[in-house]
Every structure is written in structure tokens, then in C-alpha cells.
Amino acid sequence: MLHHEQVVIHTGERSGLPVMVAIHSTALGPAAGGLRLWHYPDWRDGLADALRLSAAMTAKFAVAGLPGGGGKTVVVLPGRGELDPRRRRDVLRDVADVIASLGGRYATGPDVGTGPDDMALIGETTPYVFCRPARLGGSGDSSPHTARGSLAALRAVGRRLYGTASMKGLRLAVMGLGRVGAGLARLLAAEGAALTVTDIDPAGRGIADELGALWCPPDGILAADVDILVPAALGSVLTKQTVPELRCRAVVGPANNQLASPDVADLLHHRGIVWVPDHVVSAGGVINAVSTELHRVGADRAQARVLAIETTVDELLDTAHRHGRTPARAAEELALRRLRGASAPAGSP
Ligand code: PPY
Structure with a gap:
């Protein structure tokens, strides 16, 4: 399809892990796409995933008829197990720094390995994050x-x-x-x-x-x-x-x-x-999150947009x-x- 507009690979100050943000397209609107914390054989495999997944987000928005663009963040986890809570915090803060540096061209959200609580932590540093828990004003679990x-x-x-x-x-x-x-x-x-x-x-x-x-x-x-x-x-x-x-x-x-x-x-x-x-x-998750948090439509209209996937x-x-x-x-x-x-x-x- 199209070339990616911007790819950032930044080694996190706290975690020492490479944070990879791929912005595929902002032609229709600011890019959005989740944060994937996952294991890969090599960081290059994680980069390949970020490139592919961000392009899919562009298509997701375009086909859904929504004014949003495609992006994705991947952090390649070391070893095989889960991160301990302190290391996880470090990774999330590192991710938040990179997102903040993009100045609104890209907002993140949940993906494989992340959820609303992670989004809450990212939201302490940058507003460009979807699906924080409802108590913090986000749209919660997508x-x-x-x-x-x-x-x-x-x-x-x-x-x-x-x-x-x-x-x-x-x-x-x-x-x-x-x-x-x-x-x-x-x-x-x-x-x-x-x-x-x-x-x-x-x-x-x-x-x-x-x-x-x-x-x-x-x-x-x-x-x-x-x-x-x-x-x-x-x-x-x-x-x-x-x-x-x-x-x-x-x-x-x-x-x-x-x-x-x-x-x-x-x-x-x-x-x-x-x-x-x-x-x-x-597309339902991102349609609901972007509709309610960015376009500020009510829950009913957001739901109608999700159900329009049938049409x-x-x-x-x-x-x-x-x-x-x-x-x-x-x-x-x-x-x-x-x-x-x-x-x-x-x-x-
Ligand atoms: C996806 O739809 O694949 C996502 O990346 C999830 C998501 C949900 C809400 C905002 C941004 C990303």
C-alpha cells in the first residue's frame, strides 16, 4: 500500500529496551494504534510486526470510514516470562516519553500484552492515550x-x-x-x-x-x-x-x-x-475508543458505529x-x- 510516514526506534532511558513506534499514515487524521508488549526472536521481528500492524490500522480506519490514521507501538520483551512490575513501569514510562515527543501525531491504546491499567500509567505523562479506565475519564477496556x-x-x-x-x-x-x-x-x-x-x-x-x-x-x-x-x-x-x-x-x-x-x-x-x-x-474496539474519547460522541452513537461493521x-x-x-x-x-x-x-x- 503506502509507505510509512515515520518510524521511531528509541531505546528507553529506564528500561534499556527499544521502543518502536510506527506511524503508517495520518492522511485521514492523527494516527492511533495499540501498544504491544510481546516476545519476538529478535527486535527486527518486532519492528516488522509494528510496520505491518500500523498499516493494518490505517486500513482499519479507512474502511470504517473514520477520520483516523494508522500507528502501532511494539516493545520487544527480553527472555520468556512476564516483566516484573517495576520493569513494566519503566517500559511504560519509556513508551510515554516517545509518544509525548510525537506531539499528538500518534496516540496509543491497548494491544496484546497491555490493558487499561497500563494506559493509565502512560496517561500520567501524555494525553495521547486511549482506553484508560473509566474512573480516569477513559473509555476503558475495548x-x-x-x-x-x-x-x-x-x-x-x-x-x-x-x-x-x-x-x-x-x-x-x-x-x-x-x-x-x-x-x-x-x-x-x-x-x-x-x-x-x-x-x-x-x-x-x-x-x-x-x-x-x-x-x-x-x-x-x-x-x-x-x-x-x-x-x-x-x-x-x-x-x-x-x-x-x-x-x-x-x-x-x-x-x-x-x-x-x-x-x-x-x-x-x-x-x-x-x-x-x-x-x-x-475494528470495534478502536471505533468505540476514538468515537467516544476523540470525537466525543455519546455511547449510543459510538455503539452504532461499531455495529455498522455489519453494513x-x-x-x-x-x-x-x-x-x-x-x-x-x-x-x-x-x-x-x-x-x-x-x-x-x-x-x-
Ligand atoms: C487495534 O484496534 O488493533 C488497536 O490497536 C487497539 C486500540 C484501541 C483503541 C485505541 C487505539 C488502539
Whole structure:
């Protein structure tokens, strides 16, 4: 797509760890995107993730029709375990310094490995942070909104494939029972979906029991005989090797970066499997945060914007069908159209 506008790699004064902020585009508005604290084999892998994830944030805003740009922060954690609380504070303060230095071109939020309390700490140094706890004036945990937005995307797919937006009786396999995955599984169970679920943490079995869902070991879920597969954990589950194993009619979930490479979207298409890009499905969290905290719309209007993901997916599937292309291509074209429109010089035809 486009080149990144700015990438900052700054070794934190306190933690000694490299803080990497990628600003992909501010063509539509100031950039936003979460802070990922995660383990990578090498810091360069973390940088590659920041570059990819920030570009996905640009597309997320553009397709959602919101005036925001794409950014992301990655801090590569050392070793394997969790950071101790003191070290974590140091990292968050270092991140806050870098964000403050960007003067509002970029605001952060939660991502893998971070949550509202981390945002509260960052907010002590810089105002450019979303999803602080409600008691501090933030919009709090974004995961329930991401789950609701994902359900909206599933309704559009349900309508196209089965003629009904209701999840009742549909067989869905949810991969990953973190905050978003478990929240979505709960919404689906409440609506009467037939669920199969998994997580790398065996404690997920407790959630399966609670929801009356079938538990499947993580390595079996991709081949589950279901209507829709719902990736809700870490990325790159769809590869040249795994696509031939799938037995579902659609893959629609909020996990970031589900495709190992962009051409996997074509493999899915050739197998007749509908794949809705993850940045479209997972937009609910950021839509709610930006709408309430930046655009200052009320909770109802923010919720309506989240639920509008259903119409967005409807339109993408329709465009894809009419033009014989993948929904991924349709989404990319829509994003590019909106970005080009924004960057046209004032007064140009
Ligand atoms: C994402 O949507 O992937 C995020 O990065 C989460 C987020 C949520 C709210 C504000 C900024 C980022």
C-alpha cells in the first residue's frame, strides 16, 4: 500500500529496551494504534510486526470510514516470562516519553500484552492515550466493543451464506479465549450458536463448560467441521499448509494478521471460503475508543458505529461478489480510494 510516514526506534532511558513506534499514515487524521508488549526472536521481528500492524490500522480506519490514521507501538520483551512490575513501569514510562515527543501525531491504546491499567500509567505523562479506565475519564477496556463488532461482521457473513443474520444453530469454532475471544464466544452462545472452542491455555476448558461448548485441542480446531471459523488469538494461522485442511465455509474473526502472506486470501477464495479481513472484523474496539474519547460522541452513537461493521462487511461482500474478487481486495480498494481522496490537494477536481 503506502509507505510509512515515520518510524521511531528509541531505546528507553529506564528500561534499556527499544521502543518502536510506527506511524503508517495520518492522511485521514492523527494516527492511533495499540501498544504491544510481546516476545519476538529478535527486535527486527518486532519492528516488522509494528510496520505491518500500523498499516493494518490505517486500513482499519479507512474502511470504517473514520477520520483516523494508522500507528502501532511494539516493545520487544527480553527472555520468556512476564516483566516484573517495576520493569513494566519503566517500559511504560519509556513508551510515554516517545509518544509525548510525537506531539499528538500518534496516540496509543491497548494491544496484546497491555490493558487499561497500563494506559493509565502512560496517561500520567501524555494525553495521547486511549482506553484508560473509566474512573480516569477513559473509555476503558475495548475488548467488549471488539467482540460486538466481530459479531456484527459475522451477521453479515451469516446473511450472505445462509440467508439469516442470526447465529442461532450456526456451527462456529472460536480459536482463542482471551478477552475478545471469550467475550465473543459468550455473545454467540447467548444467541444459540453451536460452539467449538479452543485456547492454548487449558484453563479455557472452564469457559467451554460454562458455555456448553465443545472443547477441541488447539491443533485440531482449523480442521473442525463447522460453518464459520473464528480466529481470535495471535496471527498467521492461515497459511499455504493450513488452508487445504479447512472444512468451513468462512473464516471471520478478530485476530490480527491472520494471513501468513497476502496471497493466502486468493487460496481461500479458490477454495470457495469467504475470508473477511481481520482489520475490518476487529475494528470495534478502536471505533468505540476514538468515537467516544476523540470525537466525543455519546455511547449510543459510538455503539452504532461499531455495529455498522455489519453494513461495511455486507457492502464488501457484495462488491467482491459483483466484481469477482476477494473481500480482501475489495477492502484494500476501498481503503485506497478513501486515502487518495483525503490526500488530494485542496481545490483539485
Ligand atoms: C487495534 O484496534 O488493533 C488497536 O490497536 C487497539 C486500540 C484501541 C483503541 C485505541 C487505539 C488502539
